Amino acid sequence: MTTRQHYRTGTPGTGTSTDDPAAAEAVFLDATRRLLEPLRIGPGDTVVDVGPGAGSATVALAHAVGEPGRVYAVDLDVAMLNATMEAARAADVAGRIHPVLHDIQDGAPPLPEPADAVWSSWCIHHARDWDVAARALVEMLRPGGRLCLAEGGLPARCLPWDIGIGRPGLETRLDEAHDRHFTQWFFGRVGVSRPARGWSEILHAAGLTDITCFTALVDLPAPLSAPAREVVLAELAARVRRAQPFLTAEDADTWARVLDPENSAWLGHRADLSLLTARTGFSGHRPDE
Numbered sequence: 001m002t003t004r005q006h007y008r009t010g011t012p013g014t015g016t017s018t019d020d021p022a023a024a025e026a027v028f029l030d031a032t033r034r035l036l037e038p039l040r041i042g043p044g045d046t047v048v049d050v051g052p053g054a055g056s057a058t059v060a061l062a063h064a065v066g067e068p069g070r071v072y073a074v075d076l077d078v079a080m081l082n083a084t085m086e087a088a089r090a091a092d093v094a095g096r097i098h099p100v101l102h103d104i105q106d107g108a109p110p111l112p113e114p115a116d117a118v119w120s121s122w123c124i125h126h127a128r129d130w131d132v133a134a135r136a137l138v139e140m141l142r143p144g145g146r147l148c149l150a151e152g153g154l155p156a157r158c159l160p161w162d163i164g165i166g167r168p169g170l171e172t173r174l175d176e177a178h179d180r181h182f183t184q185w186f187f188g189r190v191g192v193s194r195p196a197r198g199w200s201e202i203l204h205a206a207g208l209t210d211i212t213c214f215t216a217l218v219d220l221p222a223p224l225s226a227p228a229r230e231v232v233l234a235e236l237a238a239r240v241r242r243a244q245p246f247l248t249a250e251d252a253d254t255w256a257r258v259l260d261p262e263n264s265a266w267l268g269h270r271a272d273l274s275l276l277t278a279r280t281g282f283s284g285h286r287p288d289e
């Protein structure tokens with residue numbers, strides 16, 4: 001089946017927290033670039049980006065492979081593939097990027113060639129079976145090909161411990177509520193398999209070797225730039241929306257006030273918002289045959 005045929009169908013992904021994934025990815029782009037380094041992409045390489053989102057890493061990969069290289073962008077959501085190709089056109093690298101509509105839960109996509117490198121960030125924790133998804137990532141590699149999986153890391157810290165309304169520690173409790181939401185969502189689906197171990201182990205079982213782990217810090221201190229502040233506010237609003245059923249009534253009320261631009265307590269009025277988080281990449285290679 002060709003890429004064009006794939007385009008006729010598609011499933012809305014679970015990918016984007018906010019309405020503007022490109023803005024969010026821009027805030028994390030420095031960390032993304034550092035996580036891409038172990039892939040040692042060079043001109044002429046063939047690379048796969050699984051779950052490209054708005055395509056910021058896909059575009060960085062397309063620059064790295066140069067004119068003779070190819071990047072396959074694999075996603076189950078046609079809107080994400082469209083966003084990726086829009087970013088590619090804006091960066092003048094669309095000719096090197098091939099969109100492929102495919103659910104990685106179904107195994108490796110039918111690509112015309114094995115990959116020198118596979119990159120996947122914040123995607124496969126959405127899969128119902130992480131082992132199946134990890135095997136699919138490794139399967140796309142040529143012998144000796146390199147993989148980097150960006151998953152895990154730490155939740156973001158954006159607010160001071162005490163913002164002056166509600167009970168201090170509001171953001172820490174949001175983490176807990178959000179984790180409960182994720183757990184309910186994750187196990188609420190048919191055919192889910194409990195991961196029961198960390199990513200290094202999962203990748204090792206999938207056939208990856210020489211696995212190392214690297215964490216990139218995202219450290220944007222207060223005061224935030226206007227674009228970073230917009231992203232922080234949008235991400236907090238999205239997390240609160242998802243975590244809502246697990247928040248106490250008091251915390252739900254506090255969040256409603258601080259996320260309301262009409263309210264004097266709106267977080268957008270504060271100069272002490274920051275963004276501190278960490279993103280982890282697990283990399284290794286497929287053994288030579």
Ligand SMILES: C[S@@+](CC[C@H](N)C(=O)[O-])C[C@H]1O[C@@H](n2cnc3c(N)ncnc32)[C@H](O)[C@@H]1O
Binds near residue numbers: 017052075
């Ligand atoms: C949170 S976004 C991550 C975007 C980008 N990689 C980043 O690091 O910012 C997750 C992406 O993975 C895609 N995705 C989620 N589940 C998928 C699956 N089972 N197969 C393929 N793509 C999937 C979503 O549609 C979305 O584009």
